[in-house]
Amino acid sequence: MTVDPSDAGVSDANARFYDALERADLDQMRDVWLRTDAAVCAHPGRTPLQGWDDVWASWEAILSSGGNPQIIITEERIHRRGGIAWVTAIENMISGGHTGAASALNVFEHDGERWRMVVHHAGPVLG
């Protein structure tokens, strides 16, 4: 396995995820993920979905529902250990005049070619 020796590949993968979400791009969202039983996704305020089938069904529903928010990522921090990396970030969402924030921890795994998301775990920031 060849692992990207810099944080840039991880940051790029993280940006592609939010770009797919913002543009409601199903193909790109599908491509971002490691599509295995290990995939986990917790949407803000919800319990985690386990395994690619359930994770993907949730993205299909969300991205098809319209009203995709503008998302501004702040406080991105990256940590890498070999072929695993994780990113913490604040997701600042603007949608229809409403604003909200979530704290995200995203885990990426290098598949030999590039970094793919294996966990997205987001929780609402309150007050």
Place this chain on the structure above:
Amino acid sequence: MTVDPSDAGVSDANARFYDALERADLDQMRDVWLRTDAAVCAHPGRTPLQGWDDVWASWEAILSSGGNPQIIITEERIHRRGGIAWVTAIENMISGGHTGAASALNVFEHDGERWRMVVHHAGPVLG
């Protein structure tokens, strides 16, 4: 580095974290963590604290405040990749007649001896 070849060591480390929280045991909480700049901790509804100094200050304040909740962990799922492991779990908290739940993603790193927490990321489960 010798890495525990089973999920049991990860589950034990995760249990020690919640046991320290439930019993407000500062020494055990300190021992659970990898005490480095890589430590990250997001308490439910809050933005992540970065680095051991800020993480530890938050635990000192929380564990010294009294009123420690009973915590029942459900839906624990473990994934390991070499010396890194992550756990998703639902934290069901009971405190003073009130109940609440949080979704947690905990990342552990094997330090050559045992698994130590490097990230705790918890978000409230709503409605």
